[in-house]
Amino acid sequence: xxxxxxxxxxxxxxxxxxLIRSSIxxxxxxxxxxxxxxxxxxxxxxxxxxxxxGGLVAKNGMHCGMTVRxxxxxxxxxxxxxxxxFTEKEKGHPIGNEMIIDLxxxxxxxxxxxxxxxxxxxxxxxxxxxxxxxxxxxxxVDYSHSWVWIGACCGFNFFDINHRHxxxxxxxxxxxxxxxxxxxxxxxYFKNSEVSILNVNDKxxxxxxxxxxxxxxxxxxxxxxxxxxxxxxxWF
Amino acid sequence: MSGNHTENPLYTETKEKLDSIGCGxxxxxxxxxxxxxxxxxxxxxxHPKTHKIPLSELKRNPTALHNTRYKKTIRKExxxxxxxxxxxxxxxxxxxxxxxxxxxxxxxxxxSAPHYESIKNLNWREDFNPKYVEVAFSNACNFKCxxxxxxxxxxxxxxxxxxxxxPTTDQFNDKKYMIEEDKVPILHSEYNPYVEAxxxxxxxxxxxxxxxxxxxxxxxxxxxxxxxxxxxxEQKNPNKQLKLAINSNLGxxxxxIDKFIEKIKRxxxxxxxxxxxxxxxxxxxxxxAEYIRNGLVFNKFWDNVNKVLTECQRxxxxxxxxxxxxxxxxxxxxxxxxYDLKMNYASADRYWNSAVFLxxxxxxxxxxxxxxxxxxxxxxxxxxxxxxxDYLAVPLFENKYIGYSDIxxxxxxxxxxxxxxxxxxxxxxxxxxxxxxxxxxxxxxxGTNFKKVFPxxxxxxxxxxxxxx
Numbered sequence: 001x002x003x004x005x006x007x008x009x010x011x012x013x014x015x016x017x018x019l020i021r022s023s024i025x026x027x028x029x030x031x032x033x034x035x036x037x038x039x040x041x042x043x044x045x046x047x048x049x050x051x052x053x054g055g056l057v058a059k060n061g062m063h064c065g066m067t068v069r070x071x072x073x074x075x076x077x078x079x080x081x082x083x084x085x086f087t088e089k090e091k092g093h094p095i096g097n098e099m100i101i102d103l104x105x106x107x108x109x110x111x112x113x114x115x116x117x118x119x120x121x122x123x124x125x126x127x128x129x130x131x132x133x134x135x136x137x138x139x140x141v142d143y144s145h146s147w148v149w150i151g152a153c154c155g156f157n158f159f160d161i162n163h164r165h166x167x168x169x170x171x172x173x174x175x176x177x178x179x180x181x182x183x184x185x186x187x188x189y190f191k192n193s194e195v196s197i198l199n200v201n202d203k204x205x206x207x208x209x210x211x212x213x214x215x216x217x218x219x220x221x222x223x224x225x226x227x228x229x230x231x232x233x234x235w236f
Numbered sequence: 237m238s239g240n241h242t243e244n245p246l247y248t249e250t251k252e253k254l255d256s257i258g259c260g261x262x263x264x265x266x267x268x269x270x271x272x273x274x275x276x277x278x279x280x281x282x283h284p285k286t287h288k289i290p291l292s293e294l295k296r297n298p299t300a301l302h303n304t305r306y307k308k309t310i311r312k313e314x315x316x317x318x319x320x321x322x323x324x325x326x327x328x329x330x331x332x333x334x335x336x337x338x339x340x341x342x343x344x345x346x347x348s349a350p351h352y353e354s355i356k357n358l359n360w361r362e363d364f365n366p367k368y369v370e371v372a373f374s375n376a377c378n379f380k381c382x383x384x385x386x387x388x389x390x391x392x393x394x395x396x397x398x399x400x401x402x403p404t405t406d407q408f409n410d411k412k413y414m415i416e417e418d419k420v421p422i423l424h425s426e427y428n429p430y431v432e433a434x435x436x437x438x439x440x441x442x443x444x445x446x447x448x449x450x451x452x453x454x455x456x457x458x459x460x461x462x463x464x465x466x467x468x469x470e471q472k473n474p475n476k477q478l479k480l481a482i483n484s485n486l487g488x489x490x491x492x493i494d495k496f497i498e499k500i501k502r503x504x505x506x507x508x509x510x511x512x513x514x515x516x517x518x519x520x521x522x523x524x525a526e527y528i529r530n531g532l533v534f535n536k537f538w539d540n541v542n543k544v545l546t547e548c549q550r551x552x553x554x555x556x557x558x559x560x561x562x563x564x565x566x567x568x569x570x571x572x573x574x575y576d577l578k579m580n581y582a583s584a585d586r587y588w589n590s591a592v593f594l595x596x597x598x599x600x601x602x603x604x605x606x607x608x609x610x611x612x613x614x615x616x617x618x619x620x621x622x623x624x625x626d627y628l629a630v631p632l633f634e635n636k637y638i639g640y641s642d643i644x645x646x647x648x649x650x651x652x653x654x655x656x657x658x659x660x661x662x663x664x665x666x667x668x669x670x671x672x673x674x675x676x677x678x679x680x681x682x683g684t685n686f687k688k689v690f691p692x693x694x695x696x697x698x699x700x701x702x703x704x705x
Contacts (some may be wrong), residue, residue, distance in 0.1 A: 017626060017649045019619070019623050019626050019649065215638070216629075216639070217627055219627055220627075225626065230631075
């Protein structure tokens with residue numbers, strides 16, 4: 001799916017008909033993995049304005065997820081992938097944790113993963129063979145009221161425009177698991193993204209290759225009912 | 237359908253007004269009627285049982301199709317502050333919860349509420365022309381759906397006359413029930429004093445009608461249905477406030493379908509009604525739908541649905557689905573099929589927002605065919621059906637958005653919830669026994685093949701046939 005300007009999708013924490021089997025609500029309280037395949041429109045990203053950074057998959061608030069960014073540093077264009085999440089050692093004192101991976105502009109599609117290992121209090125961010133990781137102290141902040149956004153960090157128009165981070169480009173695969181996948185599993189999912197099928201042991205929460213859509217939603221093929229919903233202000 | 241006291245101010249106000257007359261007051265006893273003219277039975281709201289219309293009353297007063305002496309005594313009770321026993325459905329809701337009952341909802345409807353003052357000031361003996369009328373003229377029907385009965389289908393009547401009731405523990409559809417309840421239908425070809433009274437009353441009734449719905453039998457097989465349509469077409473000053481609805485299985489011969497379309501177009505084009513809705517029925521997809529509704533030719537039915545929607549630019553179609561055990565395996569196909577209709581026939585010209593609606597109500601009787609006879613594992617399939625509808629939902633219920641509405645989704649989800657309700661094992665055992673008995677006999681009488689049409693239920697079917705009570 002192509003994302004232009006302020007277009008984005010969201011996944012809610014609950015469903016008014018109670019039709020969600022496995023929700024994204026408490027995703028960050030346990031092991032999790034988020035996968036995304038995307039192709040940024042680098043040329044539409046201006047390092048000097050809000051288009052410089054685009055959210056790929058993130059829970060809103062003090063964001064937890066992955067973005068891409070274009071900067072201009074020392075007369076050079078710089079392209080990076082970012083993974084961010086917030087933790088707090090003491091209640092009410094959140095700390096931002098960020099990992100950055102340099103990207104080559106000439107690649108078409110990028111495949112990112114973000115993984116949380118609860119037992120070891122570790123988050124890693126992977127692109128190809130490049131792995132960045134953070135061991136955190138305390139707990140990941142409460143994201144249970146946050147939706148998952150795709151193509152932005154948050155689409156609500158009451159949210160500070162500087163932190164919405166609309167993405168410009170294409171996203172053709174998103175998968176979220178309530179488990180910590182290993183490298184081999186991640187590779188298999190990206191390789192088989194055409195099929196959009198879950199291994200039942202992997203505790204998939206959302207999976208979509210954006211092939212099954214209505215004018216308003218992208219189907220979640222996991223069977224959990226976490227459809228990706230097109231965000232429009234007038235629908236609220 | 238219910239709500240809390242603190243919720244909707246309309247309902248709060250309605251209840252207060254009703255209660256100022258009496259705690260059992262309900263406007264529907266005046267404003268609403270369903271008349272089964274083939275049986276000579278009537279009731280206002282559908283919660284109380286029907287009662288027989290005395291011919292002696294009818295001779296003097298054709299409005300006794302609705303204003304029977306019996307009903308007037310009930311109205312008297314209401315006006316005098318009593319709670320009529322026949323309305324116990326609502327008393328159960330009101331006595332056991334803080335929710336509004338149907339007496340409040342129906343009294344708040346646009347066909348009831350405006351008449352509050354006039355009804356309040358009526359003497360209980362006085363006649364009142366109802367504003368929301370449903371009528372069945374006959375039981376003539378070319379189908380004999382598995383869950384239906386001879387009172388509503390002449391095809392069922394033929395079968396029962398030939399073979400008797402089914403060998404279930406309650407002898408399903410045995411004639412004795414009709415005789416006991418005085419509900420033996422008058423043949424369509426015979427003189428019917430109730431239909432005669434209707435036509436005497438009709439010119440007066442028609443003028444102030446809010447809603448008029450024709451049911452049956454199969455209405456398109458009744459001459460009286462055509463007479464109603466012609467009446468509306470020929471009126472110099474038609475009642476343009478009328479909301480007209482006709483049930484049809486859309487499985488009648490082509491010439492009747494074409495005739496129906498021609499009449500609809502006349503009525504549409506000349507703006508002779510406020511809205512025209514067709515209610516049709518299907519409970520599954522393809523061959524399985526045909527098995528459930530004996531007489532249905534699914535492809536022909538679907539072609540007719542498309543024909544009506546193509547030729548009639550304003551009419552809306554509601555699919556009344558009697559969701560039963562046999563609906564489960566193919567219902568997703570029906571959900572997708574109806575979604576395609578919504579997409580193909582959406583138009584701002586139609587009377588309602590969506591060209592078609594899927595109204596999924598769960599079958600409660602006969603108990604051997606409800607979804608509750610199935611293993612719990614099938615509930616998962618129903619859950620997925622509700623999920624599918626949620627995926628195909630509209631973001632807002634407005635004309636420009638195409639998909640399933642909130643109520644359509646809720647009704648399927650409700651089926652899932654009901655399916656999971658706790659069951660009495662003894663009763664369930666008996667219902668499953670009856671399931672086996674019924675469909676085994678069904679195959680024998682009608683030349684159908686349950687196992688071929690429902691291979692996913694083969695094991696279950698064999699199990700039910702092996703049950704010994």
